[in-house]
Amino acid sequence: MFKKYSFKGGIHPPHNKKQTESLTIEEFAAPDKVIIPLSQHIGAPAKAVVKRGDRVCIGQTIGDAGGFVSAPVHSSVSGTVKSVGMFPHPTGKQTMAVEIENDGTDEFAPLESFEKPWKEAAPGELIQKINNCGIVGMGGATFPTHVKLSPPSNKPIDTLIINGAECEPYLTADHRLMLERTEGLLTGALITRKILGAKRCTIAIEDNKADAIAAISQKLSDPKFKDLSVGVLKSKYPQGGEKQLINAVTSREVPSGGLPMDIGCVVENVSTALAIYDAIIDGKPLYQRVVTITGPLTRTPKNLLVRIGTPVMNILQACDVDFSMLKKVVTGGPMMGIALSTLDVPVIKSTSGLLTLDEKTPGIREYPCINCGKCVKICPMKLIPSRICKYAEKGKLDDAAEWNLMDCMECGSCTYTCPSKINLVHYIRLGKYQIQAKRAAQNTEQKK
Ligand code: SF4
Ligand code: SF4
Numbered sequence: 001m002f003k004k005y006s007f008k009g010g011i012h013p014p015h016n017k018k019q020t021e022s023l024t025i026e027e028f029a030a031p032d033k034v035i036i037p038l039s040q041h042i043g044a045p046a047k048a049v050v051k052r053g054d055r056v057c058i059g060q061t062i063g064d065a066g067g068f069v070s071a072p073v074h075s076s077v078s079g080t081v082k083s084v085g086m087f088p089h090p091t092g093k094q095t096m097a098v099e100i101e102n103d104g105t106d107e108f109a110p111l112e113s114f115e116k117p118w119k120e121a122a123p124g125e126l127i128q129k130i131n132n133c134g135i136v137g138m139g140g141a142t143f144p145t146h147v148k149l150s151p152p153s154n155k156p157i158d159t160l161i162i163n164g165a166e167c168e169p170y171l172t173a174d175h176r177l178m179l180e181r182t183e184g185l186l187t188g189a190l191i192t193r194k195i196l197g198a199k200r201c202t203i204a205i206e207d208n209k210a211d212a213i214a215a216i217s218q219k220l221s222d223p224k225f226k227d228l229s230v231g232v233l234k235s236k237y238p239q240g241g242e243k244q245l246i247n248a249v250t251s252r253e254v255p256s257g258g259l260p261m262d263i264g265c266v267v268e269n270v271s272t273a274l275a276i277y278d279a280i281i282d283g284k285p286l287y288q289r290v291v292t293i294t295g296p297l298t299r300t301p302k303n304l305l306v307r308i309g310t311p312v313m314n315i316l317q318a319c320d321v322d323f324s325m326l327k328k329v330v331t332g333g334p335m336m337g338i339a340l341s342t343l344d345v346p347v348i349k350s351t352s353g354l355l356t357l358d359e360k361t362p363g364i365r366e367y368p369c370i371n372c373g374k375c376v377k378i379c380p381m382k383l384i385p386s387r388i389c390k391y392a393e394k395g396k397l398d399d400a401a402e403w404n405l406m407d408c409m410e411c412g413s414c415t416y417t418c419p420s421k422i423n424l425v426h427y428i429r430l431g432k433y434q435i436q437a438k439r440a441a442q443n444t445e446q447k448k
Contacts, residue, residue, distance in 0.1 A: 004207060005248035006234040009380040011413045013169050013237055013335070015208055019301045020172040020294050025180055027305045028318065030077050030102055034309030035087050036062065037097040040348040041136040042143050043069030048098060054081045059285050060109040062098045065131070071144045072134045075100060076287040076307035078107035090331050090338060090345045097346075100309070113283035123149075123195040126280060133279035134286045134349075139163060139174075139240065139269030140332055142350045145276065148268070149195050151261040158264045160198040161249055162189045162273050164205040164212065165233055165240030168333025171353045173290040174270045176303045178205065178212035182219050185270050188277035189228055196266055202231040202249055203270075206239055237335060238411040242267045244380050256407050271352075286349055293319045295356035297326050306347045312354060313343040321356050330355040335412045367420040375414035375424060381407050385414035389424045392431030397438065400431045408432065 039045035046063030050056060056075040063073040079102045087097040114121065114129055131146035151157055162185070166174040177185060186203070193201040205213050217230050231249050233239050243254045245267055252263045260267055268276075271289065278284040287308050294301040299320040306315060312329065330337040331351055375385040383404055391400035405428060414424040 004232050004234045005204070006236060007239065007244040007248045007380060009378045009382070009413070010236040010238060010244070011378050011416055012235075013416060015235070016169045016294075017172050017175070017208070019170075020292050020303055021175055021209075023172075023176070023301065023303050025176050025290055025303045025305050028307070028310065028315065030104075030106070030307050031310050031314045032102050033082070033099065033311075034075075034077050034102065034307060035097050035099050035311065035346045036073055036076065036309035037087070037089050037095050037346065037348055038063045038073055039089070039095045040073060040142060040308070040350065041071045042141070043067060043071070043147075045096060046070060046073045048084045048096065050081050050084065050098060052081055052083055055079070056081060056100060057107045057109040059111055059287055061285075062100075069144060069147055071136050071146075072132065072285075073098075073308075074134055074285040074287045075109075076309050077102040078105050079103040088342050088345050090340060090348060090351065092338070092341050111283040114280050118191055118280050119194070123197070126191060126195050129283075130276055130279055133275075133284065135272065135275045135279055136286070136349050137269060138271035138275060138289060138349060138352070140336065140350050140352060141242075145268070145272060148266060149192065151196075151266070155261040156264060157196040157198050157261060157266050158200060159250055159266075160189070160193050160196055160201040161231075161245055161265065161267045162192075162201065162203045162270055163240055163242075163245055163267050164203055164209070164270045165245060166209070167206060167235070167237045167240040168335055168337070168353075169237075170294050170355055171292050171333050172294075173292045173303055173352050175209050175212055177270055177274055177290060178209070179215050181274055182215050184277045184281075185274040186216070186219055186225050186228060187281070188273035188275070189268075190225070191276055191280050192266075192268055192273060193227065198266070201228050203228060204231040204233055204245055204249055206233045206235040208235040237413065238380055238409070241380060241409055241411060243409070256404055289347070289349060289351065291315070291347060291351050292353040294353065295330075297322045297356035297358055306351075308348060309346045311343070312340065312345055312347065315347070315354060316343065316356065325358045326356055327359055328357040330357065335416070336410065366422050369420055369422060372419060374417045374419065378413050378417050380411060380413065381409055383408060385424045385428065388431070389422065389427045392427045395434075397431060397435050401435055405431050406435065
């Protein structure tokens with residue numbers, strides 16, 4: 001019997017995972033054309049190193065990292081570069097991308113697997129390989145992994161948590177990977193642990209994935225995985241949030257404005273751990289990922305292994321989506337996902353799911369706050385959402401900042417729970433943007 005970890009606050013939205021949790025991952029056929037954005041990560045966009053007319057192979061670098069906090073991007077098909085230009089991005093912006101026509105030959109660039117057994121390699125050598133393979137956080141954050149694995153020497157890491165919570169409703173991509181690629185992701189966890197020099201490494205899984213807990217626990221009986229452990233989490237949203245996960249597993253608190261490394265922790269998503277394994281063991285760059293396609297209008301839901309750059313429209317067609325009723329497609333889960341402005345956008349490194357919905361965000365009428373305190377009780381960041389929202393709504397940004405508006409992780413739990421239907425997270429997000437814009441303007445002014 002496992003002890004179950006949890007955190008204070010949070011909500012219990014319906015899981016809605018039954019539709020896809022038992023569906024084996026299928027490989028989705030590469031499309032005729034891919035559009036691969038040069039910006040699929042936090043930090044500087046990659047810089048294109050190919051031009052119109054160039055022939056490329058699968059796994060070939062098509063964009064070099066644009067700085068230390070950046071990541072290279074690789075081709076996911078073999079074919080010819082049609083253009084390098086501005087294309088719609090899942091975030092709603094237009095960004096630079098490489099458009100490649102697939103020649104259908106699936107020719108690979110030579111994959112350079114690691115030149116020695118990983119256990120004999122220095123952390124720096126492993127990090128360099130991870131960097132070259134374009135690995136970024138695949139749970140949604142898209143922070144370049146080589147940066148996360150390079151904390152300064154005055155921030156020693158003693159705890160690595162591999163995040164298998166997948167607490168967003170509907171999503172099952174990580175769940176399937178834990179069942180179908182168990183050995184690979186556990187080896188990825190060991191590689192990551194070695195890089196960080198962490199004593200403890202816990203694979204943290206919510207208790208609504210009993211089969212994944214069993215599969216991983218069984219593998220851990222193999223002596224080669226003796227340095228890993230399983231941590232069972234109570235199913236609750238947002239249990240997979242970095243700070244909530246750390247608090248649940250270690251009882252430590254990331255300080256306001258701080259980072260997990262400030263308290264000796266690093267969190268990596270299970271998909272990222274597997275991508276690290278693929279990079280180090282097979283020399284494979286990050287050019288495909290598993291995506292859950294689901295939602296009320298998806299007649300044939302699936303977990304698909306998709307090439308990066310595949311247009312969303314192709315995937316929805318293959319899953320028999322009812323386009324006559326379709327009002328909204330969300331990339332990611334329903335709580336923190338982003339509604340797509342067009343279905344021409346491609347799957348990118350952070351696309352964990354595509355959710356089809358028959359209602360646009362309803363124009364729900366907001367009622368006055370009744371001071372019920374529910375939003376305060378459930379806020380996983382221990383904020384007072386009602387008060388911060390009031391300040392943000394009135395443009396009192398300094399007051400909102402004083403009440404730690406910038407600590408909001410935009411999980412949406414307060415909006416979900418508010419009986420007055422106040423879209424608290426919307427006002428808070430707006431306030432954050434305004435504060436960031438104000439600070440950027442002040443910085444520019446100071447540099448003049
Ligand atoms: S204030 Fe932010 S962190 Fe707290 S519940 Fe609302 S969205 Fe989540
Ligand atoms: S949950 Fe809504 S009504 Fe209740 S205190 Fe918060 S903002 Fe006010």
